[in-house]
Ligand code: KG4
């Protein structure tokens with residue numbers, strides 16, 4: 128709220144990977160609009176995001192997407208208090224499009240500019256759930272590029288507890304889907320195939336990286352699926368072509384169970400270490416029902432039970448609501464960027 132009791136409206140912009148998104152959010156919670164132009168169709172035939180194609184699509188879509196977000200919210204530039212942009216981490220050629228658009232609007236509309244970390248924004252999307260946050264809290268962010276555990280005290284200072292040392296969980300879903308010849312993006316395809324599969328059919332490895340580690344490693348399980356399909360010497364043909372739907376479903380379900388198992392156990396470990404009362408869950412892989420229900424079971428069976436705050440499904444994958452929502456706290460703290468802001472691929 129501003130001094131005159133008017134809400135603070137922030138225009139958020141997101142272009143870090145393959146979604147061009149803009150949203151207007153008031154006071155960090157009231158979603159006035161959310162527009163997402165997905166590039167899935169564009170990258171589908173390559174089985175992954177092609178940076179140059181992503182960049183070009185962002186350039187084409189950025190203006191219409193922002194315009195639509197303003198129209199849907201029924202606001203004019205005078206109603207906007209700040210422009211927020213996710214400038215890190217992500218693909219440089221994709222980030223630069225949003226950063227340039229945000230800086231241009233900040234300059235021409237004479238509005239403050241707010242720089243947002245994309246992963247912290249994913250974390251903020253869990254705050255959009257209806258639950259009340261009780262501290263201490265631990266957050267699990269699982270996306271296509273990252274798998275991170277945070278110690279969460281305030282929206283502005285999440286402290287990294289652990290991260291992936293190789294593939295991210297979403298990346299493993301995408302790569303295993305490609306081995307199984309399931310459609311891109313892999314996460315939703317694996318989840319769908321797994322519905323009819325037996326999660327105990329194949330015992331894929333669960334990499335825990337030692338007793339106390341809060342880091343993750345998913346490259347081993349991806350390789351295990353590859354060996355399962357191609358034979359240990361990798362000389363055999365990919366057996367996937369001759370497998371029936373049930374066999375594919377069993378691999379998908381067993382793989383999903385192993386990844387979820389590791390994510391839940393590591394989160395439990397972090398929660399125990401930090402004496403967390405609340406668990407936050409966000410990022411693209413947080414859309415996965417098996418992960419959502421398994422974390423809920425872990426929270427319910429804890430003594431005393433923990434509260435789980437999960438990002439609403441439509442705000443799990445990349446969007447600009449999470450960017451505009453987090454920017455509200457930076458606005459209140461007076462944490463502004465200037466026109467020298469650059470994209471930062473590694474964050
Ligand atoms: O957060 P996000 O949209 O983009 C990044 O910041 O990376 O996450 C995309 C990732 C992809 O790897 C996608 O396969 C995965 O999230 N994903 C899922 C599901 N929906 C999306 N993984 C598992 N189950 C899902 N239902």
Ligand code: ZN
Nearest residue numbers: 249270444445
């Ligand atoms: Zn993301």
